[in-house]
Amino acid sequence: MIKKYILSPFQRFVQIESFSGILLMIATALALIWANSGFSYWYQALWDYEIGVESNKFDLIKPLILWINDGLMTVFFFLIGLEIKRELSIGELNSIRKATLPLFAAIGGMFFPLLVFIGLNQNPETTGGWGIPMATDIAFSLAILKLLGRSVPLSLKVFLTAFAIVDDLGAVLVIAVFYSSGIKWALIIAALAIVTFLYILSRRGIYWKYLSLPLAVIVWVLFLKSGIHPTIAGVLMALTIPIRQKIDTAQFTAELSQIATSISGDAKKNKQLLSKNQMEQLDNLEDLVEDYHSPLQYLEHTIHGWVAYLVMPIFALANAGVVISAGMTIDMALATNIALALFIGKAVGVTLMCFIALKLKVADLPQGVNFKQIIGVAILSGVGFTMSIFIANLAFGSQSVFVDSAKIGILAGSFISAIVGALVLKMSGKKGGYEEKAL
DSSP states (O other): OHIIIIIHHHHHHHHHHHHHHHHHHHHHHHHHHHHTSTTHHHHHHHHHOEEEEEOSSOEEEEEHHHIIIIIIHHHHHHHHHHHHHHHHHTSTTSSHHHHHHHHHHHHHHHHHHHHHHHHHOOOGGGGGGGGGGGOOOHHHHHHHHHHTGGGSOHHHHHHHHHHHHHHHHHHHHHHHHHSOOSOOHHHHHHHHHHHHHHHHHHHTTOOOHHHHHHHHHHHHHHHHHHTSOTHHHHHHHHTTSOOSOSSOHHHHHHHHHHHHHHHHHHHTTOSSSOOHHHHHHHHHHHHHHHHHSOHHHHHHHHHHHHIIIIIHHHHHHHHOOOOOOTTOOOOHHHHHHHHHIIIIIHHHHHHHHHHHHHHTTSOOOOTTOOHHHHHHHHHHTTOOTHHHHHHHHHHHTTOHHHHHHHHHHHHHHHHHHHHHHHHHHHHHSOTTOOOOOOO
């Protein structure tokens, strides 16, 4: 029973993220081919095309690529916020013992790449790129684990997901604190007041999606105009979504039984059309199901596919198209630093901090996992991609040479980490593999 309600949802999560990783690979390849083909002009023109709204007192006109990076990616960050809240409330981070190993791994995975980058960087103009190698791309990483099949236990995927989510939280804080400028505090205070209002309602068990959505748009616009990156609004809004159901399982099943009895009673009278009572009972059933849903779980389930199959591939298509030619200008030092920070920094940082946690006996290895597999996952966590490219755009802005160089470094470091990590995991898996039954 426990496996049915816990492992199966996570396996579905892994399946979605794994296929999303494959779509990201396809979108990245397509972006590189398109940007370096005879149709490269159309690639650039498409993402530079400006759209928006304008009036006497308000204007919001941006290139399409900024609508993707500032707008569409807010949905991605909203999902991250939901995942963080779920993990802290009922998931792998809801107790000190369970959270310790992922937390140690995430600390190593954030700070060691930063130290490697700063240690190697010699150009003051590129110092701002220190945050690029800090985050792990869950979709790409889980896609690689999925390709390894039964040689990878489910508990290892849970561990990777848990510490990658902590990584994402760290990246969100970095973006909010270090990659924002010219902050207009009046707008921030107004946005936080709305978020606080919704959070108080949530704590009292009050949640209206038709109120939250328009207020979320207002919060996003306030952040956009304030100087703090608007995607942070997505994370904050996620924290206002309640995780508790309005009714418990006992009440749900009791009322469901009453509705079923009422519907079946009328069915004997009219087998062709629904009676007025049956129609009313169906309406009651919809209300009952909505009350039984956890709002956070329902939203996460609803938008997860959209983010995995649409938002992230579009982001990759719009941002991964680096023009590679003999005459292009590349800051090889920057590209190399980022690649090494992702590959070496992540591998050493995650491995070392996990080793320390285990030696101090403040954490345990996940069930069915050996330390060689932890090393493999540590190397694999160097696949940065989505969040790394996102931070690169924030760090270097209009400095296209640095942005393109950073993207090349991200692609190179992620590719090397993926290949080496997969090989280590393949060789470290136990003989006979692991059975993951489809429950």
